[in-house]
Structure formats: C-alpha cells, structure tokens
Amino acid sequence: MAVVLAREFYARPTLTVAEELIGKVLVHRTPLGVASGMIVETEAYIGEDDPACHAACGPTRRNAPLYGPPGIAYVYLNYGIHYLVNAVTEGEGHPAAVLIRALEPIDNVRLMTRRRAGGTTIDVHRLCRGPGNLTRALGITLSENALDLTDSKLRIEDRGLVAGPVSWGPRIGIRVAVKRPWRCSVVGNRSVSYRVTRA
DNA sequence: CGTTCGATGCACT
DNA sequence: GTGCATCGAACGT
Numbered sequence: 001m002a003v004v005l006a007r008e009f010y011a012r013p014t015l016t017v018a019e020e021l022i023g024k025v026l027v028h029r030t031p032l033g034v035a036s037g038m039i040v041e042t043e044a045y046i047g048e049d050d051p052a053c054h055a056a057c058g059p060t061r062r063n064a065p066l067y068g069p070p071g072i073a074y075v076y077l078n079y080g081i082h083y084l085v086n087a088v089t090e091g092e093g094h095p096a097a098v099l100i101r102a103l104e105p106i107d108n109v110r111l112m113t114r115r116r117a118g119g120t121t122i123d124v125h126r127l128c129r130g131p132g133n134l135t136r137a138l139g140i141t142l143s144e145n146a147l148d149l150t151d152s153k154l155r156i157e158d159r160g161l162v163a164g165p166v167s168w169g170p171r172i173g174i175r176v177a178v179k180r181p182w183r184c185s186v187v188g189n190r191s192v193s194y195r196v197t198r199a
Numbered sequence: 200c201g202t203t204c205g206a207t208g209c210a211c212t
Numbered sequence: 213g214t215g216c217a218t219c220g221a222a223c224g225t
C-alpha cells in the first residue's frame with residue numbers, strides 16, 4: 001500500500017508538514033532503477049521573515065520554486081558540491097519549504113551504494129545520512145528541480161510505515177536564526193545526522 | 200574518540 | 213568577488 005502524497009498534504013503550515021513527512025518515503029525512479037528511503041529528519045524554512053530561508057531576500061531566479069504551488073521539489077546546489085532537496089509547502093506566493101536531511105534506506109541499497117561510493121562498502125546508516133548524501137544516493141541533481149512531487153519520477157509516498165517518536169531542535173549548518181527549533185528528527189534513529197552547527 | 204579545513208560552482212550584489 | 217541549509221580526509225588527543 002503506497003499512496004503518493006497529494007498536493008493538499010503540502011498545502012499546510014510548514015511545521016506540520018515537516019513533522020508529518022517523517023516516516024514517509026522519498027522515491028526516485030531513474031533508468032538505473034528505483035531508489036528510496038524513509039524520511040527520518042527534516043527542517044522547516046518558513047517565509048521571507050525567516051533569515052535562514054532562501055526567500056529571505058525576496059524572489060530571485062534561484063528560489064523561484066518556493067513561490068510556486070506546494071508539492072513541488074526545490075533542488076539547489078550548495079557549496080558547489082552538494083544538491084539539497086526540499087518540498088515546497090504552504091500556499092502559492094507564501095515561500096516556504098521542508099528540507100529533507102536524512103533517510104533510512106529502503107529500496108535498492110546496491111544502487112545507492114554505487115552512486116555514493118562507486119561500489120566501495122558504506123554502512124547502511126551512513127548511506128542517506130545528511131542532505132548532500134541522500135541526494136547523491138538517490139541520483140537527485142539540478143535537473144530534478146521544480147519537479148512535481150505529487151506526479152513525477154520524484155515523489156513522496158505513504159507506505160504506512162511508523163518511524164517512531166520525533167523531537168524538535170535547532171536547525172543545522174546555518175549561520176542565522178540558529179535558535180528556532182525547526183529541525184524534526186526521529187529519536188534514536190541511526191540514519192539521522194548529528195553534525196553540530198559551527199560558530 | 201575530537202576538531203579543523205579544503206573542495207567546488209553557481210546565484211547574487 | 214563573496215558566501216553558502218555540506219562532506220570527509222587529515223590531522224590532534
């Protein structure tokens with residue numbers, strides 16, 4: 001039983017979506033095969049008043065998907081190396097999104113391992129730990145930007161999985177608005193990233 | 200264990 | 213030219 005999340009799921013307050021995305025399954029279908037994992041860590045980025053949100057400086061070419069309808073993927077390149085994937089939330093014209101930070105691998109560990117390391121062994125809990133790692137494992141790049149998560153090769157499904165209790169804490173890796181506890185993760189899950197924010 | 204630091208490319212001013 | 217919602221190798225303890 002795999003139900004693709006509908007647009008109404010995303011058209012809600014971002015903190016609600018961030019919490020309810022926990023336990024859902026991010027799926028990417030490519031010619032190489034299907035890869036997927038259960039979402040175990042998310043972060044909310046909410047509106048132009050959130051200094052850490054890419055919409056903080058108003059609409060630009062890069063953040064355009066944030067201003068579009070909910071349920072759309074917002075992918076961008078960070079630090080010149082890593083692609084990060086978000087799910088756009090709220091309503092059109094209200095720029096907000098949920099960053100997917102970590103997955104517990106489900107489908108096609110072999111394919112994900114090949115994408116990550118070219119074949120060398122990686123601990124399964126490290127395979128999709130961290131936003132840059134999970135996009136590499138799933139083969140998500142800039143060409144997946146602005147895809148419709150409700151109806152495309154990149155989607156989020158409800159498979160009836162239960163991830164366990166979650167906890168909220170400060171967002172990771174940002175330099176502003178560090179205090180807002182908008183990071184949601186599954187307590188004790190080994191696929192969650194533990195990287196500490198730097199000064 | 201822990202921390203530091205370089206890689207790397209694109210959007211933005 | 214600057215700054216990043218990162219990662220992992222290379223150190224030190």
